[in-house]
Amino acid sequence: MSRELFKFKGGIHPPGHKAESTGRPIHPAPLPKKLVIPLRQHIGNPARPIVDVGERVLKGQLIAAADGAISTAVHASSSGIVSAIGPARVPHISGLPDECITIETDGRDEWIAHGPLDYQAMTRADLLAHLRDMGLAGLGGAVFPSAVKLDPGAAQTCPTLIINGGECEPWITCDDMLMRTQADAILQGVAIMRHLLGSSEILIGIEDNKPEAIAAMQAATAKTDFAVETVSLPTRYPGGGAKQMIETLTGKQVPSGKLSTDIGIQVFNVGTAYALARAVHHGEPLISRLVTVTGHVLRAQNVEALIGTPFDTLIQLAGDRDGTTGVLMGGPMMGLPIPDTSVPVVKATNCILVESAELFPPPPKALPCIRCTRCADACPAELQPQELFRFAKSDDFGRAQEYHLFDCIECGCCSYVCPSHIPLVDFYRYAKSEIWARERDKRAADLARERHEFRLFRQEREKTEKAEKLAAKAQAKRAELAAAPTEAGNSGTSEADAKKALIAAALARAQAKKTETTPQNTDNLSPDTQQEIAEIETRRAKIRALARKPLESEETP
Template identity: 60%
Template sequence: MRPLFKFHGGVHPATHKAESTRTPIALAPIPTKLVIPLHQHVGNRAVPVVQVGERVLKGQIIGRPEGRLSSAVHASTSGTVSAIDMQLVAHHSGLPDLCVTLIPDGKDEWIAHSGVDYRQTEHTDLRHLLRQAGVVGLGGAVFPSDMKSYSHKHKIKTLVLNGAECEPYITCDDMLMRERAGDILRGAEVLRELLYAEEVLIGIEDNKPEAIAAMQKAVLDDKHAHMEVIAVPTLYPGGGAKQLIRVLTGIEVAAGVRSTEMGVQCFNVATAYCVWRAITFGEPLLSRIVTVTGNVEHAQNYEVLLGTPVDELVALAGSRADTNKHIMGGPMMGVDLPSGSVGVTKATNCIIEASPKLFPPPPPALPCIRCTRCADVCPAELQPQELFWFSKAKDFGKAQEYHLFDCIECGACAYVCPSQIPLVQYYRFAKSEIWQRERDAQAADLARERHEYRLMRIEREKQEKAERLAQKEKAALAAKAASPAPAVNPEPAHTSSAADPDDTLQMRIDAAVARAKAQAATAQPKNVNALTPQQQAEIAEIEARRAKIREMASHAGADDEPPKSNQG
C-alpha cells in the first residue's frame, strides 16, 4: 500500500454523481448544425482554412494552429460550411468569438486517415501528430498536449494520470474509465514514451469504485509495468493538478514552479484516451464525453460531436421546463452559458441544467466577519480573507503580495463562507484588472520607446542635413577658389552660364541643367537597330517632314517672337 499525502484544506460538497452513472455512455446523434469555435484551447486562436459553402469531410482541418502555442480544429462530421462568423461561445464574458458553422450532410464521411506505431516514430513527429489532431487537455484547462509532452529540460520521473474528477455532478471521466480503460492506459504508454517517465500513477477518487476496478483490471490484463491505480480520498479540489500530485507523490509544487521541474507531469485520463486514438488510428479530437445532468429527466453521459449546440444535447436527456440556465462544467467552477445555442467545445465536460429549485439564488452577501474559515479550506494555502479585502479595496499590489495568482479559483472559500460572499468573483475581478494594467503598461513602454526613438531620429536627420549643407558650401568655396579650371571642379557646368558665380544655388541649378544636357546629347535612340530598308525609308520620310515643319515654324516665329527653345 502506497503512503498517501494530504493537501491543505478542501471541502466535501454533495457529489450528485450517482444520477448520471446509471446508464452507459450513449452516442449522441449528429445534430442539425454544428457551431465549432476556433478558439477551444489555451494559446492562439486557430486560423480558418475553409471557405463558406465548402464541403468538408469528417476529420478535415478547418482551423490550422497559429504560432507555437495553438492547436488544430477539425470538422466533427462531413457537411457544408454555412458560415464563419462571430457567435456566442462558452465563456464567462458571454461575448461572441469566431466560429465555423457546419451543416452536417448525415453521411459522416471520414477523410483519409491512418495511424502510426508510436514505438517506431520520432517523438517530434508524434508531437506534431498531436498538434495536428487538436489534442488538448480535456480536464478543463485545454492546454495543447503536444506542448506538455516534452522532457528535454527536466527529467520526468512520474507521469500522473488524473482521474480524480473531484467536482460534483461530473462523471464523464468516471464513465470513460469504466468503459474504455484499456485505451486510456495505452495512451498513457504513449505519453510515458514521450516523457521518458519511469512510473505512471493513476489517481482516482475513492467514490468511483467501478472505475478503479476497471482500471486495475486493465493494468493487469495488458501487463502494464510500473503503472499503478491509486484510490485517493474524496475531497474537493483533489482533482487539481497540484493537489493530486501532492496526494500521490508528496511533492509540493511551489508557487511559480511547474510540476515538470519537480519531475512530475500530469494528464487527464480523457486526454490519454484521445492521445491513443490520435496516434494509433489518426483520429483527431472530434468528440468528447459530456455529462448531462441536473434538472433533466434522465441524467446520462453522451459521446458528443464538438460543436453540437447545447440545446440539442440537453434535449436528449429531457431538459425540464423550469430550467433557467445551463452551466458548463461543475457547480463550483463552471461557466454560466450565455445561450443554449453555443457549441460543445473540448473543455465541455459537463452540462448542468440549473433550475431555481436546484440552485437557489444566493442570499445577499453579508459583511466579512473574519472567521477565516476560507483560509482553513484553501487548497493553495492562501489567506482568502486578505485577498478579498485587498480586491474589494482595489489594492491590487497588496493582493499580488498575498499571492493572488496562486489562487486556482476552486471556490472552496466561497462554499464555506458564512456570509455568502462571492469571493471568487472578487479574485477574478482583481486578476483581470491586473492583467489589463500589465497590458497598458506594456503598451506605454512601447509607445515611450518608439517616441524616444522618433525624437532621436529627427535630431539625427537634422544633424545629417546640416552636415551635408556645410560640406556643399565648403565644396562651393573650393570651386570658387579653383575657378577657371573646370576639370578639377566638382560642379563643372558653372562656367557655361553667365550667372553670378557667388550664388551657390544658381551654380547648382546650372550644374543640373548642364548634366541634363550632357545626358540628352549622349543618349541614343535604342529602337532603330536592325531595321528593314522599308522602315528606314519611312523614318527618312518622317524626318524630312519634321525638318520642313521646323523650318517653317522658325520662319514664322522669327516674324513675331523669338523661338522659345529647341523642340528636339
C-alpha cells in the same frame, strides 16, 4: 506495499451526487442538423479557418489550422456543408459571440481517410506537430494544447508522469465512466505520453469514491509492459486539481509562479490520454468527448457528443423538466453559468448541469465580511482569501498581486465555507481580468512609445546625416576657394579673375553635362519625323537669335 500519501492544506467535502449519472451506459448523442464549431476552444491563439463557405467537408477534416506556438487545430465533427464562418454564440458566461465555423450536416457522417500512426518511427518534433494538427487539448478543464505539454523542452525528459482521474468536482462523472469502460485505451495513450516525455515513474491518481474505475485501471495496468501504479486517493475537494494531486502523490509543492515541469512532473487528464490513443492508433482527431448531463433532468447520464452539438440536444436527450432555473457548464463549484442553451459543446465541456430551485436554491444575500478566516483554513493554495477580497473590492490590484492572487485556482472552497455568503471567487476573477486588461493596455502603450521614440531617433539621425553631408560639401568648397588664390598668384592673375575662372569652369561643366545628355527614342526615325524635328530646331535657333538681338529701344542712336 501501498504508496505513502501526503495531505494538502485546506479542502472541503461537499455532497458528491455522483450516483445520479453512473447508472446508465454510455451511448452516442444524436447527430444534430447543425454543428457550430468555435475556433477558440483552447488556451492560446484561436485556430485559423482554411475552408470557405459553401465547401463540403468530411468528418475529421481539418477546417482550421493552429495559429502560433500556443494553439491547436479544429476539425469537422461530421460531414456536411460549411454554411457560415463568423461570430456565433459560444458557451461563456458573457453570452457574447466568437468566431465559429457552422456546418449543416448531411446525415451521412462520412469520414476522411484515416488510419493508425507508427509513432515510434517518427521523430519527436514530427509527432508533436502531428498531434498539434489533430487538435488535441487537455480535457480536464484547462484545455491547454497537448502538443505543448508533451514537449519536455531542453530537459529532454520529465521524470514523473501523473494521470489525473481524481474528478473531485460534484455531479461530474465523465472521467469515472471513461475509466470504467476504456481503461485499456487510456493506458495506450499513457504509453505514448511516456514515449514523448521519457518518464520513469507513472502514477494514476483516482479518488476512493470511484471503486469501479480504480478496479478497471488496476486490471489494465497489470497488462502493460511498463510500470504504472494506480493510487487510490482520499476524497476531498479539490483533490483533483493538478497541484493538489502532485502534492498528495509526491509530497512536492509547485512553487508560486512556476510550472509542474520545473520540479520534473507533468499531469494529464484521463480523457486527454484516451483522445491521444484515438489520434495515434486510429487517426481520429479530437472531434467528440464524453459529457455528463445531470442535475434537474429525467435521465442523468454520460453521452459521447460531437464537438459543436447544441446543449439543447443533450438536455432533451436526458429528459428536460419543468422548473429549470439555469444551466452550468461544469460542476457547481467551478462551473460557468450559460445564459443560452443553444450554444455548442466544446472541448472543455465535461458536464452540463441543469439547475433547479430545489437542487440549487438561490444564495442568501451577501453580508459584510466578519474576518472569521474560515476561507483561509479552506484554501488549498494557502492564500489569504479575506485579504484578496478586500483588495479586489477596493481595486487595490497591486496589493492583491503581492498576496499571490494568481495562485488562486478559483476552486470555490472559500465561497463555500463563507458564513457571510460572499461570492469571493467572483471578486478574484474580476481582479484578474482587470489586471490582464491593464497589462494589455500597458503593453500597447509601451509599444506605441517605442515606435514614437524610434521615429524621433530616425528623424534626428536623418537630420544629422544631412547636416554632415552639407558641412562636408561646404568644407570642400572652401578648400577649393582657398586653393584658388595660390594658383592665381603662381600664374600672375588677380583673385577676382580666379573666381571668375572658377565660375566659368563650373558653367562649362554644366554645359558639357547637358550636352552629354542624349535624347531618348531618337533611333530609326522616319523621314517625316526627322523633317519635323529639323523644322522645330530651326524655329528654336531663330528664337535664340532674336533673344540675343538688342531691342530697338536699347540700340545706340
